[in-house]
Amino acid sequence: MRVVTFGYQTWGHKTLEALVDSRHEVVLSVTHPPSEHSYETIWSDSVEELARAHDIPVHLAQRPDADLIARVKAAEPDIIVANNWRTWLPRELFDLPPHGTLNLHDSLLPKFTGFSPVIWALISGESEVGLTAHRMDDGLDTGDIVLQKSVPITATSTATELVRATIDIIPEVLTEALELIETGTAVWTPQDLAARTFFHKRADIDSRIDWTWPADQIDRLVRAQSDPYPNAYTHFRGERLRVTKASVSQCIYGGTPGRVFIHEGDGMVIVAGADAHLGRNRGLVIERLRTDDGVEHDGKTFFPYGGGYLG
Template identity: 35%
Template structure:
């Protein structure tokens, strides 16, 4: 191994599509990836994203799956990496582990820090009706998403984008951010921008129950919830007449008729979700018991005793 490679040695913690594409960027930029640490897939989770483990197997990169803390520390210490990178790895890395990186430890976060620190930032941004988000490469420290900002790339959130749509854009933004930052990190010339804690908020993870629809909210609020959790995420749902319905595909529209009750209804063979203002969701695909149902079937379920 050459001295140049030794100066560019990295240990990478990665998962998800961002992890896959970020590893590809490191390889293309000549980074010597000595080890990748990743997660085992959760059998209870819908795995719609690309596999870091499969990529590492293809390239012959040594891989560990959720190792014990002591074993992980010793493995990284022995490798003496120049860099540690975290790309959508789901666990916080302890400070003593980060300190093993001789030239710095960096994380890719799915928002334009300091906004939307914490978990599932794309889903939160869509839920709150943001029109822009992006990818941020920042230094890692004890507090999550709080280290100095190295580089950022913004992407638009269009009015009908779902979180899945935005995540696709974010994956490309992550590639771009890392691609432009790596030469500066290697040269020791990467700029740093203060990541002001006072200017951003932390957000926690989301559970399937958080997708429950409150039809008293405005149409835009309900539509944002749908967009934020639409499949392949668990989906926005409502319980009506003893049945649970999950919205798969919808668009925001005006009420088709006046004085419709709030919630799911069928008008002229079209399924609507009536909200608390003069708006409704025109529901193109509604799921019941795991299958997309027709307006006729929906009407029958709503009218059954």
């Protein structure tokens, strides 16, 4: 089939790479210009560079306009494939090819619609994340599903590991979905939009640790903000601390949330949970942290003894 791609960052790059390696013909690659946004400089493999390396025409745009629509029409695609395109596409565009637009979204829709789905899924305590191939419609990630593949979330999974795992299955999901569409054997399943969960784009404040959260939820936040993401952070005596490794304590610790308490295992226990004063909660053990000067510290060395509060 003749394919036009809409994609950005490593997700768009992997999608275009899979199509280049397939029997389909990519007749136009549409992508965004580079961005300095913190989350958009992390997985930043260039779609533009890959397309040009394979002599594929490229169109750069932030959002669709008349010029973009004209270029897609001129390319005469059988289908559009989108992955990590960051702005809304009008029906005039996504319904233009005979097979419409196939969108790849890195969650198991209808859950975790929107932005940073892998991070939000890990924070939320889900048991799996994955990749969904669905038909684009007027909503955001609401179209009928043709194929899904899941990736398990373990007790030690980090967002970095999970993102890599979902990126790795892009070629498999895309190739199978296109085969189903081209052969007319695709079964399109409407989403149960009553079960939809919709998450916003993450910002710096979303990585700030709230010590009234239970320790297991804070542990998931730390793992969800693993390097190279902006780490989960807190403050101690006016200094910002980025927590890079933590675990839930073995023992129960009572008191006030955020209290720097006592050594356990490889780190320092911090009292956690809104009801910590009842003495029923486990604490968070900070095992590794990074100060704003970029220096790494182990928890026991940075906190040689208990006392004071994080906040």
